[in-house]
Amino acid sequence: xxxxxxxxxxxxxxxxxxxxxxxxxxxxxxxxxxxxxxxxxxxxxxxxxxxxxxxxxxxxxxxxxxxxxxxxxxxxxxxxxxxxxxxxxxxxxxxxxxxxxxxxxxxxxxxxxxxxxxxxxxxxxxxxxxxxxxxxxxxxxxxxxxxxxxxxxxxxxxxxxxxxxxxxxxxxxxxxxxxxxxxxxxxxxxxxxxxxxxxxxxxxxxxxxxxxxxxxxxxxxxxxxxxxxxxxxxxxxxxxxxxxxxxxxxxxxxxxxxxxxxxxxxxxxxxxxxxxxxxxxxxxxxxxxxxxxxxxxxxxxxxxxxxxxxxxxxxxxxxxxxxxxxxxxxxxxxxxxx
Amino acid sequence: xxxxxxxxxxxxxxxxxxxxxxxxxxxxxxxxxxxxxxxxxxxxxxxxxxxxxxxxxxxxxxxxxxxxxxxxxxxxxxxxxxxxxxxxxxxxxxxxxxxxxxxxxxxxxxxxxxxxxxxxxxxxxxxxxxxxxxxxxxxxxxxxxxxxxxxxxxxxxxxxxxxxxxxxxxxxxxxxxxxxxxxxxxxxxxxxxxxxxxxxxxxxxxxxxxxxxxxxxxxxxxxxxxxxxxxxxxxxxxxxxxxxxxxxxxxxxxxxxxxxxxxxxxxxxxxxxxxxxxxxxxxxxxxxxxxxxxxxxxxxxxxxxxxxxxxx
Numbered sequence: 001x002x003x004x005x006x007x008x009x010x011x012x013x014x015x016x017x018x019x020x021x022x023x024x025x026x027x028x029x030x031x032x033x034x035x036x037x038x039x040x041x042x043x044x045x046x047x048x049x050x051x052x053x054x055x056x057x058x059x060x061x062x063x064x065x066x067x068x069x070x071x072x073x074x075x076x077x078x079x080x081x082x083x084x085x086x087x088x089x090x091x092x093x094x095x096x097x098x099x100x101x102x103x104x105x106x107x108x109x110x111x112x113x114x115x116x117x118x119x120x121x122x123x124x125x126x127x128x129x130x131x132x133x134x135x136x137x138x139x140x141x142x143x144x145x146x147x148x149x150x151x152x153x154x155x156x157x158x159x160x161x162x163x164x165x166x167x168x169x170x171x172x173x174x175x176x177x178x179x180x181x182x183x184x185x186x187x188x189x190x191x192x193x194x195x196x197x198x199x200x201x202x203x204x205x206x207x208x209x210x211x212x213x214x215x216x217x218x219x220x221x222x223x224x225x226x227x228x229x230x231x232x233x234x235x236x237x238x239x240x241x242x243x244x245x246x247x248x249x250x251x252x253x254x255x256x257x258x259x260x261x262x263x264x265x266x267x268x269x270x271x272x273x274x275x276x277x278x279x280x281x282x283x284x285x286x287x288x289x290x291x292x293x294x295x296x297x298x299x300x301x302x303x304x305x306x307x308x309x310x311x312x313x314x315x316x317x318x319x320x321x322x323x324x325x326x327x328x329x330x331x332x333x334x335x336x337x338x
Numbered sequence: 339x340x341x342x343x344x345x346x347x348x349x350x351x352x353x354x355x356x357x358x359x360x361x362x363x364x365x366x367x368x369x370x371x372x373x374x375x376x377x378x379x380x381x382x383x384x385x386x387x388x389x390x391x392x393x394x395x396x397x398x399x400x401x402x403x404x405x406x407x408x409x410x411x412x413x414x415x416x417x418x419x420x421x422x423x424x425x426x427x428x429x430x431x432x433x434x435x436x437x438x439x440x441x442x443x444x445x446x447x448x449x450x451x452x453x454x455x456x457x458x459x460x461x462x463x464x465x466x467x468x469x470x471x472x473x474x475x476x477x478x479x480x481x482x483x484x485x486x487x488x489x490x491x492x493x494x495x496x497x498x499x500x501x502x503x504x505x506x507x508x509x510x511x512x513x514x515x516x517x518x519x520x521x522x523x524x525x526x527x528x529x530x531x532x533x534x535x536x537x538x539x540x541x542x543x544x545x546x547x548x549x550x551x552x553x554x555x556x557x558x559x560x561x562x563x564x565x566x567x568x569x570x571x572x573x574x575x576x577x578x579x580x581x582x583x584x585x586x587x588x589x590x591x592x593x594x595x596x597x598x599x600x601x602x603x604x605x606x607x608x609x610x611x612x613x614x615x616x617x618x619x620x621x622x623x624x625x626x627x628x629x630x631x632x633x634x635x636x637x638x639x640x641x642x643x644x645x646x647x648x649x650x
Binding site for chain 2: 145161271274297
């Protein structure tokens with residue numbers, strides 16, 4: 001009866017650590033954007049006037065105007081503790097205020113619909129990359145130090161170094177500009193029917209392919225490095241002595257080596273917004289990456305904070321899931337106390 | 339002392355005999371040399387203007403961009419700053435993740451390790467690009483060297499967490515080995531155990547952190563430049579890619595312009611790929627190829643039918 005109590009203590013400890021990390025993270029996210037000099041209204045005004053940031057901000061006329069508008073919008077700086085209390089309250093009630101660049105739209109109304117596109121893109125690409133990458137990695141491992149191994153690892157490393165959006169540029173150049181079989185721009189969605197769905201599929205084929213290619217490396221190297229160690233285990237020698245074919249052995253060891261890749265896929269999904277940042281920026285997909293990039297360049301404080309919150313929650317949840325999965329799938333890690 | 343020396347000699351031999359490590363190092367050196375050449379000399383001045391968007395020719399090996407600049411000159415000129423950021427971030431990430439991973443693993447279960455755990459998880463959630471945006475907005479008017487130093491620092495401060503988790507779990511399993519427990523029992527000081535007994539076995543992991551930190555640095559720089567959130571004080575491959583995307587060079591088929599911006603990155607990636615194959619031998623000595631000297635001996639064995647010779 002000792003084990004369950006120990007497990008409960010361990011689990012509560014982990015939950016406490018995650019809660020603490022959550023509060024530290026949202027506090028950091030409260031402080032960071034407030035450290036940024038310049039305000040969103042300056043950017044907005046200079047955008048309206050067609051002036052460039054610094055120039056617009058420095059003129060006395062503009063700053064007087066800004067003060068007026070700030071008062072009108074209820075944005076006049078308040079003491080930090082009142083701002084912080086409002087911020088915490090907003091997080092738990094889901095009311096994060098109105099975006100400045102998209103005034104008067106509520107932040108939540110921009111953040112959540114945009115998440116669908118980014119999550120869709122990253123989840124689909126990472127699942128494809130998971131299976132393709134694990135398979136390639138297992139082949140590289142079983143044929144270690146052969147030409148096949150070197151080709152797989154080097155090609156994968158090159159694909160990992162080229163930013164995803166550059167891979168997509170070349171794919172778009174080939175498939176949509178020259179061959180004209182893929183749409184270059186995000187389809188106009190008014191209502192969801194079969195036609196818009198098909199054009200969405202058509203449009204997304206290139207960004208998904210590009211993301212898969214750039215995500216492959218982690219899965220290939222993860223599988224390869226882990227399998228190299230497993231291949232030295234005694235049961236593999238036994239399988240070899242039994243005369244099992246190379247492919248059969250590969251399949252057996254594959255299943256025993258997949259664990260790090262399962263952790264990998266949850267973390268990649270947790271980092272979805274960062275991954276989509278440039279891809280959606282390039283193709284102007286109205287997803288979280290695109291709007292987050294916009295909010296950073298325009299210093300739209302409420303919107304930045306909204307995305308910060310989603311990034312933090314998404315990543316904490318994915319780390320927790322990775323940890324739980326590890327415990328469930330690896331009998332050696334089961335039971336906690338190690 | 340003598341034995342230790344012999345051991346290090348054999349390690350050096352493993353490194354120099356390893357083809358993969360040799361090719362990897364050669365490629366990284368090639369990239370650095372390209373960068374150094376570019377910072378001293380380029381075929382044309384970076385600001386010289388020629389006819390716009392010309393495909394590659396003997397006059398312009400990588401063609402010209404939409405502004406009429408020679409792409410090869412731009413590439414050479416922009417390589418060194420990009421590599422600086424990459425290697426700088428790589429080195430700092432390796433250092434930070436090793437120290438934090440060692441401490442977190444060695445003091446596992448104590449208050450210190452819980453604090454380290456919370457900090458690690460928090461840092462994991464902050465994307466490097468965001469800190470870069472915040473910090474760099476202070477340095478809008480700063481000069482080039484300051485701005486790259488700040489870039490490296492900001493990216494490293496939030497980039498070490500993944501590596502630290504990896505190293506921590508490795509240290510955790512090492513800490514339960516007999517030789518560490520024995521050292522604790524005879525009263526060795528903690529820092530002696532950490533730096534002389536736990537550090538050496540995880541050094542290959544530290545090196546892996548350097549490689550991945552370098553990639554992370556280059557990719558984050560490119561992302562930040564893509565959104566134009568860094569003060570544009572100097573050009574690097576990221577600014578080059580940003581111009582490419584604002585000009586939608588892929589819609590007008592200017593493949594050479596994009597290629598110019600990624601050739602140094604491709605060389606870097608290939609080098610890292612080869613190094614990655616090479617270092618797995620250090621992570622697991624069982625993978626090392628051992629060639630035993632094959633000496634054949636003739637043994638004479640007396641039997642009922644006289645002496646027969648058997649070669650072993």
